[in-house]
Amino acid sequence: MTDVLDPPAPSFAPARINRRLPAHPVVAIVGATGAVGVELIESLTSRDFPVAELRLLASARSAGTRLPFRGRDLVVRDLTEDSFAGVDVAFFSAGAAVSRRFAPIAVNAGAVVIDNSSAFRMVPEVPLIVPEVNAPAMVAHGGLIANPNCVAAILTVALAPLAQAARIRRLSVATYQAASGAGAAAMEELRQATGACLEGRSLPPRVLPHPCAFNIFSHNAAVDPETGYNGEEEKVIAETRRILGRPDLPVGITCIRVPVLRAHGMAVSVEFETALSVDEARRLIAAAPGLRLVDDRAANHFPMPVEASGQEEVLVGRLRQDLGDPSGRSLALFLVGDQLLKGAALNAVQIAEALLPR
Amino acid sequence: MTDVLDPPAPSFAPARINRRLPAHPVVAIVGATGAVGVELIESLTSRDFPVAELRLLASARSAGTRLPFRGRDLVVRDLTEDSFAGVDVAFFSAGAAVSRRFAPIAVNAGAVVIDNSSAFRMVPEVPLIVPEVNAPAMVAHGGLIANPNCVAAILTVALAPLAQAARIRRLSVATYQAASGAGAAAMEELRQATGACLEGRSLPPRVLPHPCAFNIFSHNAAVDPETGYNGEEEKVIAETRRILGRPDLPVGITCIRVPVLRAHGMAVSVEFETALSVDEARRLIAAAPGLRLVDDRAANHFPMPVEASGQEEVLVGRLRQDLGDPSGRSLALFLVGDQLLKGAALNAVQIAEALLPR
Numbered sequence: 001m002t003d004v005l006d007p008p009a010p011s012f013a014p015a016r017i018n019r020r021l022p023a024h025p026v027v028a029i030v031g032a033t034g035a036v037g038v039e040l041i042e043s044l045t046s047r048d049f050p051v052a053e054l055r056l057l058a059s060a061r062s063a064g065t066r067l068p069f070r071g072r073d074l075v076v077r078d079l080t081e082d083s084f085a086g087v088d089v090a091f092f093s094a095g096a097a098v099s100r101r102f103a104p105i106a107v108n109a110g111a112v113v114i115d116n117s118s119a120f121r122m123v124p125e126v127p128l129i130v131p132e133v134n135a136p137a138m139v140a141h142g143g144l145i146a147n148p149n150c151v152a153a154i155l156t157v158a159l160a161p162l163a164q165a166a167r168i169r170r171l172s173v174a175t176y177q178a179a180s181g182a183g184a185a186a187m188e189e190l191r192q193a194t195g196a197c198l199e200g201r202s203l204p205p206r207v208l209p210h211p212c213a214f215n216i217f218s219h220n221a222a223v224d225p226e227t228g229y230n231g232e233e234e235k236v237i238a239e240t241r242r243i244l245g246r247p248d249l250p251v252g253i254t255c256i257r258v259p260v261l262r263a264h265g266m267a268v269s270v271e272f273e274t275a276l277s278v279d280e281a282r283r284l285i286a287a288a289p290g291l292r293l294v295d296d297r298a299a300n301h302f303p304m305p306v307e308a309s310g311q312e313e314v315l316v317g318r319l320r321q322d323l324g325d326p327s328g329r330s331l332a333l334f335l336v337g338d339q340l341l342k343g344a345a346l347n348a349v350q351i352a353e354a355l356l357p358r
Numbered sequence: 359m360t361d362v363l364d365p366p367a368p369s370f371a372p373a374r375i376n377r378r379l380p381a382h383p384v385v386a387i388v389g390a391t392g393a394v395g396v397e398l399i400e401s402l403t404s405r406d407f408p409v410a411e412l413r414l415l416a417s418a419r420s421a422g423t424r425l426p427f428r429g430r431d432l433v434v435r436d437l438t439e440d441s442f443a444g445v446d447v448a449f450f451s452a453g454a455a456v457s458r459r460f461a462p463i464a465v466n467a468g469a470v471v472i473d474n475s476s477a478f479r480m481v482p483e484v485p486l487i488v489p490e491v492n493a494p495a496m497v498a499h500g501g502l503i504a505n506p507n508c509v510a511a512i513l514t515v516a517l518a519p520l521a522q523a524a525r526i527r528r529l530s531v532a533t534y535q536a537a538s539g540a541g542a543a544a545m546e547e548l549r550q551a552t553g554a555c556l557e558g559r560s561l562p563p564r565v566l567p568h569p570c571a572f573n574i575f576s577h578n579a580a581v582d583p584e585t586g587y588n589g590e591e592e593k594v595i596a597e598t599r600r601i602l603g604r605p606d607l608p609v610g611i612t613c614i615r616v617p618v619l620r621a622h623g624m625a626v627s628v629e630f631e632t633a634l635s636v637d638e639a640r641r642l643i644a645a646a647p648g649l650r651l652v653d654d655r656a657a658n659h660f661p662m663p664v665e666a667s668g669q670e671e672v673l674v675g676r677l678r679q680d681l682g683d684p685s686g687r688s689l690a691l692f693l694v695g696d697q698l699l700k701g702a703a704l705n706a707v708q709i710a711e712a713l714l715p716r
């Protein structure tokens with residue numbers, strides 16, 4: 001996710017706002033052929049979303065591609081200013097530039113836009129939503145709802161039940177991020193570069209900035225020359241604060257890419273204002289929506305990408321006192337969530353579900 | 359490294375102690391065919407250690423193997439109680455059980471033992487040494503010197519120059535650990551399992567407890583059922599405190615295996631008693647022995663396993679304020695060191711070098 005962070009003001013004035021969706025909405029997907037686009041189609045199917053009609057949209061380069069949906073092959077069409085007539089909800093997943101240009105057009109045409117890019121995430125009037133965490137914030141949306149950065153979504157859904165039980169004082173995160181966050185081409189680069197490496201050859205990196213085979217590297221987003229934080233880290237800090245409703249929460253984070261295909265891991269330390277016991281935290285995680293407790297100390301079985309990939313739930317485990325905090329008010333945990341599902345497509349579809357008639 | 363942590367008392371009474379080595383020592387390597395053993399031979403060569411004679415020792419299973427050293431093939435011999443006659447310095451790297459049994463025999467035979475296992479690391483009378491950090495602590499050794507856990511060695515050599523400039527108050531670490539830490543067989547398992555995965559097959563894990571191809575998992579050392587910390591984390595905490603001479607230092611750590619062959623990464627947050635600026639930290643790292651500053655924000659070039667593998671220096675970068683600490687007294691950094699070199703063989707040879715006549 002290498003979008004520009006600066007939040008532009010929304011440059012549209014919706015003629016009419018449909019705050020809720022009809023029972024059987026017409027759905028559009030912008031960026032249908034990308035890694036997230038394909039998972040959006042999958043999630044609409046797996047969650048039995050009541051699609052009246054599905055329009056797949058992409059750049060001219062991908063137009064004409066056929067993608068399966070409910071037993072039929074749908075043709076991907078070229079994205080134009082006329083693409084949104086009659087559309088009730090449009091999922092955007094084609095980067096910030098496309099969202100900046102076409103999201104206002106879609107909203108003005110009467111669609112609710114659920115935007116997976118970073119274009120509008122920090123615009124105060126645009127709700128930034130993880131349904132399990134802050135669904136009420138989308139009630140007064142103005143036609144546009146932002147879907148968070150993948151790390152922020154996976155992190156906040158895991159922290160929410162703990163934050164409700166004890167106020168968080170500060171947060172420290174180290175990520176283990178999959179190639180999927182850089183798109184389908186990065187996933188293919190990881191496969192090909194690894195295969196070449198095993199044969200003693202070396203493929204020069206193309207999509208990713210550094211060799212990915214059997215290697216890890218600091219996240220590819222540009223680094224702020226003054227602060228030393230990269231764009232991914234800046235997004236996670238800003239969005240985590242916004243989703244948790246804690247605009248001043250101190251968040252330290254290091255984002256690292258690892259040779260994993262599609263699930264992000266995070267080692268997290270949370271300092272609370274008042275102590276929260278490990279047992280209580282475990283009970284809260286086990287009871288929370290969207291989470292699965294995977295915390296078997298005897299079997300050394302904790303969250304792993306191979307078990308989180310393709311799963312809707314975020315896996316949470318290794319719950320224990322953080323021994324780096326002598327006050328005893330900090331917990332450590334490790335979590336893994338599918339970057340393409342809870343980190344992107346699933347969360348977007350969950351936002352749309354919350355707008356369906358009850 | 360799945361050795362038992364409990365430190366047994368040393369069960370030997372050396373007849374005579376050679377606190378320093380002769381100018382041209384007779385050298386033995388116990389565990390010569392293992393991943394670290396092979397690197398010990400390499401390091402003796404690359405550092406031009408003045409070896410008078412090299413004896414390669416291993417279990418009966420590996421005896422008879424031939425390994426090259428300075429243009430000759432040396433035959434690996436069966437380790438017995440008689441193996442150490444005439445040996446001046448013996449490097450042990452065959453696990454804690456072998457060290458417990460044979461290290462006292464070697465010391466009683468007159469050798470200085472440099473032990474890479476965890477058997478004696480927490481015995482107060484046995485110095486635990488990273489030469490750049492605490493070389494003076496080995497002056498009064500009793501024939502036995504312990505080589506630290508790989509994470510502890512790589513971490514403390516990077517922290518030492520900072521700790522000298524400002525007292526550390528607390529420490530938080532998330533590791534990205536290579537397969538080599540679990541031995542040569544784990545490295546081969548990573549290669550084979552990844553190749554199989556790329557062909558759509560799945561190899562059941564044998565050496566490692568979980569699938570390693572395109573996957574990460576919590577370190578394979580057994581987990582304390584009470585605290586939730588695994589044996590690797592317990593070692594790093596205890597040894598880091600001991601090497602830095604800070605027996606009560608609060609250390610929080612999460613140890614994770616990643617699909618990398620032989621270099622360990624660490625995301626580290628250090629809170630100091632008094633603020634240390636990023637510029638000053640960068641200057642200290644750049645000037646410190648055993649470290650290389652890799653911290654190019656404009657080029658997004660930071661420490662990576664592909665660049666640390668085979669290197670003696672630990673690569674340190676991503677130096678910045680830790681935004682998770684509002685007091686401004688914390689720094690964040692990311693470092694990568696070769697697990698088989700600074701994390702094992704190189705550090706052991708450096709200890710031996712410090713015992714040569716000046």
